Amino acid sequence: MRILLAEDDPLLGDGLQAGLRLHGFQVDWVRDGEAAERELRAQDYGAAVLDLGLPKRDGMDVLAMARRAGLTLPILVLTARDAVPDRIKGLNQGADDYVIKPVDLDELAARLRALIRRAHGQPVEHLRAQDVELDPASRTVLQAGEPVNLSGREFDLLHALMLNAGRVLSREQLEQHLYSWGQEIDSNAVEVHVHHLRRKLGNGLIQTVRGVGYILPKVIASQS
The missing domain is CATH 3.40.50.2300 (Response regulator)
Known part of the structure; x- marks a missing residue:
């Protein structure tokens, strides 16, 4: 963030x-x-x-x-x-x-x-989408209870999408979430990170809105 x-x-x-x-x-x-x-x-x-x-x-x-x-x-x-x-x-x-x-x-x-x-209307720390659970404090992700190894950028992108669940985020908006001043941004960086997340978490989690950006289904807050 x-x-x-x-x-x-x-x-x-x-x-x-x-x-x-x-x-x-x-x-x-x-x-x-x-x-x-x-x-x-x-x-x-x-x-x-x-x-x-x-x-x-x-x-x-x-x-x-x-x-x-x-x-x-x-x-x-x-x-x-x-x-x-x-x-x-x-x-x-x-x-x-x-x-x-x-x-x-x-x-x-x-x-x-x-x-x-x-x-973002989230009452508790952990975020869930389908069978994926994200903990911002420990920067860990579980899928079906099993740990998933994500890079820092992949974690940050997933976190941004989960916080804004139900809302389409453009590539430019995601870049603003992921990069601070002086950090080099490849022209297809967001697309590459999304590709890696889909490979690790499955294709059904992150949806593409053609010509606009990416969206996650509405998050349910975890009680854990």
Whole structure:
């Protein structure tokens, strides 16, 4: 899942970007509020991690802009401002979660996964489609109870389709889910990943909508 990180501290930003990538996120990192606003308007992110004390434009202003513009992506505020009035203001401006620095990376990743799945109407962590079950936390996939070995890109593509079950995703939308800045994208990368997923999971799971993109049947949330 591709997310935006807005953090001006170079040491913290580098650590967060590296740590969240280890948790399976594709991370675009910006260092000021103007860049955060520009990227939020231009890209389709799964979520954003937003520091409030940003140069050029305060993070609270960026948050307010995003909601005024009708952007519905989950936004997690990450800040050293721990006063209760600041937290209340951030939540009232449209933040979905509020974490005080310093933050544990495992907790931050878990909070992001929870925000993303709730934004897609998924009440629990595990996702199911037919006999396939996907666990975003452990980045594992089971089919009929047996583990399936997927590459990182294959997992991310399947995750995106399962989160958006019942909705057609174009190749361009899937590329935005799979790749962050500076990563080379082959012209047929999505088609290749879909081909590999069908070979491993069967041809009946991912459906092609000719001239539009790909779709999965509606996901049933697992109770496990």
